[in-house]
Amino acid sequence: MNLFIELRKHGKLAAKRNPMYEKNKFGKFWMYFMAVFWAGYLVFFGTSFAFAFNDGATEAYHVLNSGLIFILCLDFLMRFPFQKTPAQEVKPYLLLPVKRNRLIDSLLIRSGLNGFNLIWLFFFVPFAIISITRFYGITGVLTYSIGIWLLMVLNNYWFLLCRTLMNERVWWIILPILAYGSIAAGMFIPDNSPLFDWSVDLGEGFILGHLLTFTGVFAAIVVLWFINRGLMIKLIYNEINKVEDTKVKHVSEYKFLDRYGEIGEYMRLELKMLLRNKVCKTALRTVFLVVISFTCILSFTEAYDGQGMKSFILVYNFVIFGILFLSSLMSYEGNYIDGLMSRKESIYTLLRAKYILYSIAILIPLFLMIPAMATGKLAVLSCIGWAVFVAGCVYFCLFQLAVYNNRTVDLNAKMTNRQNMGTGLQNLISGAAFGVPLLMNFMLTTFFGPTVTAWILIAIGAGFILTSRFWLKNVYHRFMKRRYKNMEGFRDSRQ
Template identity: 80%
Template sequence: MNLFLELRKHGKLAEKRNPMYEKSKFGKFWMYFMAVFWAGYLIFFGTTFAFAFDGGATEAYHVMNSGLIFVLALDFIMRFPFQKTPTQEVKPYLLLPVKRNRLIDFLLIRSGLSGFNFIWLFLFVPFAIITITKFYGIIGVLTYCIGIWLLIIFNNYWFLLCRTLIGERLWWVALPLVVYGGIAAALFIPDNSPVFDLFINLGEGFITGNLLAFIGVIAAIALIWFINRTMMRGLIYNELNKVEDTKVKHVSEYKFLDRYGEVGEYMRLELKLLLRNKVCKNSLRTVILVVVAFSLVLSFTEVYDGTGMKNFIVIYNFVIFGILFLSSLMSYEGNYIDGLMSRKESIYNLLRAKYTVYSIAILVPFILMIPAIATGKLALLTCISWAVFSVGCIYFFLFQLAVFNNKTVDLNAKMSSRQNVGTGLQNLIAGAAFGVPLILNYILTTVIGQETTSWILLAIGAGFILTSNLWLKNVYLRFMKRRYKNMEGFRDSRQ
């Protein structure tokens, strides 16, 4: 216990001494604000479900328990954009007489006690107070909520296992697909699925304080804990010893970019950055998986047939690539910024290359939503307008971060590096890049209709695209005015 408390103290001191500490305060405030917002949202739904499920032939908590598997699946998907694998600087501690397993245990404990694992209690606590108290009293509510929390803890470690494996090898995406595909088949193919009864009985066991229910969940947590610890031990060893550095199977030159001169060279650099470095590859894989999942659900199911959810998915699919990579604009280049600054106007050509690459990347979500267009769930004009608006207007605001970002993001260290925390400006602009279009679309659609809104968004986006050389030049000139301050920040934040 003393070791865990000491490592936690070291982590807090390292965060405070980081040169980006002051800039991340607003970002933390913004995250706390959003956490409070979603907590209120879940309390509302928990109360609504309690009254909506009451009065039927089955008790309300039995109805909720039968859907626990859907809550766990939704929790798993939600973790992809919001939760990263636990990281801590373990390299210095490996020089001390401290067992590596104890260091990894600290990482796993910190992940299990993360505030993200408590957020679903805001849904289940009010629901339990309304529906369970009248039969089992406060003790029933308490044991039920403890059981739900243990299930979320298990889901946390299950997600950690899948996320880490997918980050290492893309084909591991088959693991969650097979698991959830098998669960879906077990749920919907039989007429009376035993899976629903299993979760109803598990929830009943939590309410009544059945020791077997708690022991079963705790045993499952212990098993997946052991699997995670074994896997992370090997990955940390490989990363610290650079085991993979000698395994180069294929070198892509992208010779077709030679015709574009220096801009083509930087486009080649950007592609290699995205496809060769661990952090970038992991982020790229994650966002593609989420976009593919949303697109398939929208195209081939009726789950998100509501107008609000359709608009949410369309906007999310188009802006997520930009938010994920452009909110850290120049931060990856902080690893080698000195070389970039040695050539005249190289930063300007780099910005042009980045804009070209991520503009072309917008075709990925557009292609993935073609089935939804073909089935009539989305209008072709709507998709085109949001694609153009994202490349034009949203990218314009995201590119302004190139002027102010001065924190280096490590390209390869995932398990042994300090977790990167975005600055307040990054979080503000990234949040606005997603939230403002949603609000704008809602207002315009309500006032003037969907078709006219699409034409307006198309015109706005086209205007920014046609003037892209002008505002990219402006970003470059402002960056050059701050270049010494930015370079100092990049150097100070290198690991």
């Protein structure tokens, strides 16, 4: 425990001494604000759910307990954007007389005590106070809350296992798909699935404080703990002892870009960054899988036939590519910004190359959505309209971040690296880049209909595309005015 406290203290000191600590106060404020907002939201839903089923034939806690599996699945999905795998600079500690298992245990303890594991209690505790207290008293509420917390800790280690494996090989995404697919098949294929009864009995065991129920959950946590520990030890030591293979097996020169001169050179640089570096490749694969999944579900099932979900998927599939890579515009280049600044107007040429490349890349989601257009789920004109609008208006907004981004993003983040989180401005503009078009689509469709909306989007997007040289030049000039401040930030935040 002393080692855990000491490592936690070192982590806090490292964060406070980081030169970027003072520059990200807005991000911290926004994070705390959203945490309070969602906590209040969950409290509201918990009380509403309890009162809604309070007078039903089945007790409210039985209804909720029958859906515990769905809540765990939702919790698993929510962890992807909000929870990172535990990262710690373990390499220096490995040189000290400290057992490696204790180092990994400290990481796992920190993960288990993560505040994210408590967030669902804002839903379950108010619900339990209203629906359980009258039958089992405060003791039932306490044991039920402890049981739910243990389930979330269990889900945390299950997520950690999947996320760690997926960070190494993206194909490990098959593991959670098979797991949750099997659970779904077991729940919905049989007429009277025993999984629902098992879920109800699990919740009932928590309420009654059955020792066997708690022992079973705790045993599952211990099993996942040891699996995660063995996996993390193996990955970290493989990473530390790895000998880099300097032999070049295959080099893609992208010679077709030679005809475009200097812009072609920077487009080649961007392509190599996207297709060679660990962080970029992982992000690219992930977004491909998400877009394909959404499109297939929309095209071949009736799950997303509602107009709201169609609009969401339509906007999401086009915007996500830009948000993923352009929200950190110039942050990847922070690794070699000194070289870029050595030539006149190289930043402007880089910005133009990026804009051209990502505008062409908007054809990828358009192509992936052909099945949805072929089945009539999405209108062809609407898809074209959003492609043009995103390439014009949304990219215009995201490119403004090139002026203010001054944190370097490590291109090869590993288990032994500390994650470099986005700034508050990045999070704000990224959220607006998705939320505002979604709201805009709703309002325009309501007042003008989908056809007129598509033409309006095409007109707006085309205007920004045709004037791209002018606003990119403006972005470049504003960047140059802040170049010394930005370069200082890039240097300070390098890993």
